Amino acid sequence: MELIIATLTNLLILSSMYILVALGFAFLFSMLGILNLAHGVIYMLGGYIGLTLITALGLNQWLALLLTTLIVATFGIFLEKYCFRPFVGDFNRIVMICVVITVVLQTGVNIIAGTQILSLPPFAEGIFKIGPASVSYERIVTFAIGAVLLLAVTWFVNRTKWGQQMQAISQDLEGAYLQGINVHRISALATFIGCGLAAIAGCLMGAYLCLGPFMGDFMLVKVLMLTIIAGVGSIGGIFIAGLILGSLDSVLPLLVSGAASNATAIAILVVLLLIRPQGFFGHEVEL
Amino acid sequence: MLLEINGLTKYFGGLAAVRDFDMHIDEGELLGLIGPNGAGKTTIFNLTTGIYGPTKGKIAFDGKDIVGKKSHEIARLGIGRTFQLNPLFGNFTVLQNVSTSFHLHPRSSLLDIYFNTANYRRNEAYISEQSLEILKLVGLDKVKDELAKNLPHGYQKMLGIARALAVKPKLLLLDEPIAGMNPSEIDFTLTAIRKMQQQGITILLVEHNMKILDLCERVVVIDFGQKIAEGSPKDVRENKEVIRAYFGGERVA
Amino acid sequence: MNRRLSTRGRRELTKPAVYAGLVVIVALLPLFFGSPYIQHMLILTFIYIIAAVSFRTIVISGQFPLAHAAFMGIGAYLAAMASKWLGLSPWITIPLSALVTAGIGMLIGYPFSRLRALYYAMGSLFFGIGVIQIIYAGGSWTGGYSGLTGIPALLPGTISKIPYYYFFLGLALVSIIALYRIEFSRIGTNLKAIAQSHVVASSVGINESGYRILAVGVGCFFVGLAGAGYTHYNMVLSCSSFNFMATLWLVMYVLIGGINSFAGPIIGTIILIIIPEFFRDLKMFSPFVTAAILGIVVYLMPQGLVSLPQMVRSRLTERRNTKKVSHAS
Known part of the structure; x- marks a missing residue:
């Protein structure tokens, strides 16, 4: 019973965090074709800024979370303007600039914080009991934040004017220009939201698991898997793919031990991709 | 009979692009396949050249069943084709476009390539020479070193035909060869098509432009994926069904 | 004219x-640079040149593989295991594991040739990650997380790096010439044709999936060769040399030099391995040098470093022309 509950909550938390980070990545990719390989380090940056604000400045945790989100999201606007926008349509240079961002941020964090594994203080303490089952408040809070944010983003994309403009751009960039949509402003907004979400996920995961300079690489791989399994251009697909990935990552280690469980997860994903060469909900993309 | 199509049907989702279509082409013939936009002409081309497989029906080329064969295998059997939107190898020169398509004929082994043997160089020289011949036929030999993407539209269309000819086809499928051309280019293209036919190549032409009818010996008309008429250009022009398909309803060719 | x-x-x-x-x-460089460390860096440069050039051979067929370092790892681990556990001589394991790597590449390339563009890139990325996980899970056979040590040397008994230097120089030359011949032959033309339009290429009889698999096979053969050579030179293997980041760095070598030119990967590899070496004193800060090189290329040279001479030339003629104009007025 303990194990089932622990696995289930772990599944929900991992899935919601993967989806949070992947959404920001998917916004940029489906709108402007930017393969943002730096999204992983932005997630890492969020965790470290959160930690710095809490430990070095002694801020309240929730305030720190909010500030981190704003700082990283603003940094996202800067990235969009100076690093992504000049190279839209040039896949090779986008990949290169993302590696530059990754190297700079990772080295910077390495120099300032060192390579040791750190972690944020938990966002909630105590254990919630119902009958024989018990769940830590931290897990509940983490998942709740994730779920609320996901609902909010879904609402934003589907119900607001800006969200609908984002969808229009991802369907037809030129058409959107001709319709008078301010593509630059919308893509800046999408990057703002995407980086903000990644930063929140970084803080939450930094408290739930741990912080390390290379945690971004791990998350980047997850995000790429998620986007591809979902199929490019599908927001709904990301939710399903996120659940698939989260369950593989939380359930498989119980069945298969060690590195073999990672290998199994990858094998399952590769087979899924070969069955549906365009992902489950996506369309073909030219590089 | 060079090409025989029987009961060909293709569904895209629930929509029938081609339904129970029968057609045959005799050796040496110049056959026109015409019909309004969206009638299913290009779908028939794509089915014949193996870009996608039919839902139902038979296609036989030279007595052999070609359903289920891949595009490149069908090309090797001797069916060359051009494309309506005419994609080219844009970053290749005009000559390279043709010589790349020529690769079926003399073959060089991997070792020949590694060591750049006399055999390999001889084959390549032969291919260049033959490609130039084909370019002369379609009048592109003067621009052989230009990049294909820099050519004007009419030249690109001719290059598409030249590339299909390099496969040494028995049957040539031309998808709207004169679309978007100016009158003098049209005249030149029509002359070139006649010349190819005289050289013994069987040609199937797709057009929705009724003007090209006079060139053909026999015309098949389709609408909504089904054959509605067949016969000499004169018969077809007077056929009521055809007139209704083209002039009745909402659109005019 | x-x-x-x-x-x-x-x-x-x-x-x-x-x-x-x-x-x-x-070939004369070792006479001027006696330091074993410099010779070591040059040997690594040769090995990565083979990997980068063979990466580009796959790219010209319109496929962007993100498993190339993993294939280097397959070659490396195969050679290491064959010599360590089966006792084969390195002179046999190097060509053998290159061949097996090519075979694995073609076997994987067959189902993967269904995937296009981004999906191919990502599919191969997952495959590469899977390979690394399998090596981790391999226990004592592959050394798992702690890596494999005690691999037989290619040239036992030599302490000097100079024999290795000439061996890898020769290996790199042979590979470069072979890949050059392939690219500028009919095979290379067909690959480039497929990359430009696979529909048109098949309509003229080019076997699309066949050639795409062939390109992967050739690329994997040479990267396997590089990996196996590296094994018997380094004598210690660690999985992290072949992970996703390693692939990404290979991609950087190719992109920074210029992916549209045969010389691009060679120049890129040399620049990205050698230049940061001059800044070794910066220690922790030295990755910034690499980032700076990449940044300069991204912002100033859209076609990579190979376009530099041409850019300088056109800048000069421009200046000359503007001078002429000012004289005239």
Whole structure:
């Protein structure tokens, strides 16, 4: 019973965090074709800024979370303007600039914080009991934040004017220009939201698991898997793919031990991709 | 009979692009396949050249069943084709476009390539020479070193035909060869098509432009994926069904 | 017209001479740099040049593989295991594991040739990650997380790096020439045709999936060769040399040099391995040097470093022309 509950909550938390980070990545990719390989380090940056604000400045945790989100999201606007926008349509240079961002941020964090594994203080303490089952408040809070944010983003994309403009751009960039949509402003907004979400996920995961300079690489791989399994251009697909990935990552280690469980997860994903060469909900993309 | 199509049907989702279509082409013939936009002409081309497989029906080329064969295998059997939107190898020169398509004929082994043997160089020289011949036929030999993407539209269309000819086809499928051309280019293209036919190549032409009818010996008309008429250009022009398909309803060719 | 022809004729003659000269200079380098560390870096450069050039061979077929370092790892681990556990001589394991790597590549390439563009890139990325996880899970056979040690040396008994230097220089030359011949032959033309339009390519009889698999096979053969050579030179293997980041760095070598030119990967590898070495004193800060090189190329040279001479030339003629104009006025 303990194990089932622990696995289930772990599944929900991992899935919601993967989806949070992947959404920001998917916004940029489906709108402007930017393969943002730096999204992983932005997630890492969020965790470290959160930690710095809490430990070095002694801020309240929730305030720190909010500030981190704003700082990283603003940094996202800067990235969009100076690093992504000049190279839209040039896949090779986008990949290169993302590696530059990754190297700079990772080295910077390495120099300032060192390579040791750190972690944020938990966002909630105590254990919630119902009958024989018990769940830590931290897990509940983490998942709740994730779920609320996901609902909010879904609402934003589907119900607001800006969200609908984002969808229009991802369907037809030129058409959107001709319709008078301010593509630059919308893509800046999408990057703002995407980086903000990644930063929140970084803080939450930094408290739930741990912080390390290379945690971004791990998350980047997850995000790429998620986007591809979902199929490019599908927001709904990301939710399903996120659940698939989260369950593989939380359930498989119980069945298969060690590195073999990672290998199994990858094998399952590769087979899924070969069955549906365009992902489950996506369309073909030219590089 | 060079090409025989029987009961060909293709569904895209629930929509029938081609339904129970029968057609045959005799050796040496110049056959026109015409019909309004969206009638299913290009779908028939794509089915014949193996870009996608039919839902139902038979296609036989030279007595052999070609359903289920891949595009490149069908090309090797001797069916060359051009494309309506005419994609080219844009970053290749005009000559390279043709010589790349020529690769079926003399073959060089991997070792020949590694060591750049006399055999390999001889084959390549032969291919260049033959490609130039084909370019002369379609009048592109003067621009052989230009990049294909820099050519004007009419030249690109001719290059598409030249590339299909390099496969040494028995049957040539031309998808709207004169679309978007100016009158003098049209005249030149029509002359070139006649010349190819005289050289013994069987040609199937797709057009929705009724003007090209006079060139053909026999015309098949389709609408909504089904054959509605067949016969000499004169018969077809007077056929009521055809007139209704083209002039009745909402659109005019 | 006449002048252009004559310069072209002269270039035809001078080109091979320039290349031969370059090879001679590279062959003489150990005379000037006695330090084993510098020689070690040059040997690594040769190995990564093979990997980067073979990466590009797959790229010209319109496929962007993100498993190339993993294939290098397959070659490396196969050679290591064959010599350590089966006792085969390195002279046999190197060609053998290159062949097996090519075989694995083609076997994987077959289902993957269904995937296009981004999906191919990502599918191969997952495959590469899977390979690393399998090696981790391999226990004592592969050394798992702690890596494999005690691998037999290619040239036992030599402490000097110079014999290795000439071995890898030769290996790199043979590979570069072979890949050059492939790219500029009919095979290479067909690969480039497929990359430009696979529909048109099949309509003229080019076997699309066949050639795509062939390209993967050739690329994997040479990267396997590089990996196996590296194994018997380094004698210690660690999985992290072949993970996703390693692939990404290989991609950087190719992109920074210029992916549209055969010389691009060679130049890119040399620049990205050698230049940061000058800044070794910066220690923790030295990755910034690499980032700076990449940044300069991204912002200033859209076609990579190979376009640098041409850019300088056009800038100069531009300046000359503007001078002329100002004189005239």
